[in-house]
Amino acid sequence: MADQKKDSTSTSTWTAASLPDLSGRTAVVTGANSGIGLVAARELARAGAHVVLAVRDEGRGRAAAAQAGGSTEVRRLDLADLASVRDFAAAWDGPLDLLINNAGVMMVPQQRTPDGFELQFGTNHLGHFALTNLLLPYVTDRVVTVASGAHRWRGAAIHFDDLDMAADYNPQRAYAQSKLANLLFTLELQRRLTESGSPVRAVAAHPGYAATNLQSHAGNPVMRVLMQAGNRLIAQSDRAGALPTLYAAVEDVPGASYVGPDGFGEFRGAPTLVGRSRAASDPEVARRLWAVSEELTGVVFPVETGAAGPSAGTRV
Template structure:
């Protein structure tokens, strides 16, 4: 526990975190892995951290492992009613929203609203949450993306976002991570156009050993990924550093942070590039419009800070 606390306080490659006393952060999926490390580091730097989790009991167990000011609130990103309830229950300013939660390479499943689970959770859930909370946000939105946005099959199929024609767990995951980066790109454009000082940035952890890989639906893929975690991956403490860097450093809007090592798999956090597909403003705008139609949630241009 002492080593974990030291890693969180120093934020490793992110450098020492500034004093965050008086600031409030929401971290989705904060009960384990990268989310827990991120929540712990922010709380130990003085922030009041809200662990936004699907399972409140697991969230409370995670919060008990954190030194600092925390609370646990229920949020199921695969259920838009839950997203709306979470946002409706928010009162007062919110300095930092970290869109961390996600699911990875699942067999074909659907959210409560009928969307493909990975696209619905990783993108649409966070899309709705961010827009509903934007009137409260004072500083920035950090969305955790992935190098998977470069994988084969990582395209936005506007005629089949649920990939019903030829579902592939890996392609569906890659699409959801590409959607994360396009979301950040278009969100920053809209914030700038509206004259808001809020920034939207993205980060990815490289290859970090977390429990996300253990939830992959294919047992062979799950076994290979767990083996890779043991042999090659960096720790979840190291994997959280790009997120923390993106959360506290003075970065331009739409920045993307990842590890500086070979293939961006591990290393110290730095600004990194993204694929051509993830940099296309036309696709980003089109995805935003489609996401508004699917979720019924719009950009609150007239209510921003």
């Protein structure tokens, strides 16, 4: 899968209007109160799905739901806090067709989650790792995890000897590690789903360079100014940035595939299958990361998946 060629099938005309009728289907979108998460929630609801906006701030979530329209509800979820993740999953009941792991933090100053993890790794990877495994018994179709071209950045790696990068913290390297982890998670999740005979698919997507408020939270003020300038001059809109996520959620793409923009450098363009770095395609590193993630979160891959019932999986 490393640096695979893009899908030869043209997707240049694929837009949110290409979504099929999703009536009767349920989707969870994490971080759905702004940016590409809000756009994804709005378009899924417009296509007929019942969309759960999983957000930290319920007030902002309700405002976002009002924008989304359609059949929506808001539930609190703080991915940086494993207790919140467990509460969200424990309250779930009934089939879940689409789980979209979209929420994230980007290049923030060194911080710790309530569980003691480096904030970007804890939120972007471990939070979604725990959420996905706890909800898998209910998932009927697929899990879409939003990664980033940052997984290709120079020096991007999983620092198993210091996952929190406590010895030499760098916001950019910590973000790249978390986004690489997203792709390795998808790779190993699909292997486990296939091995267990589950029909559920794990897919990853990235928005290219999309103008959202994620960049405004970068800790380095110089980097923040540069990214804000990039938002104005280079980036595509959040509406366009959400298309790879939506494409990955509904189109017949292979498990463990990766969807991104088809333009130069994958910065912008229509959604299509794209390649990933060799580091993001290493099955042994993916398995090791999975084992470490289970140890850190106390959450394991469920015995059964896609059974839409609380007795189908293992909950910790």
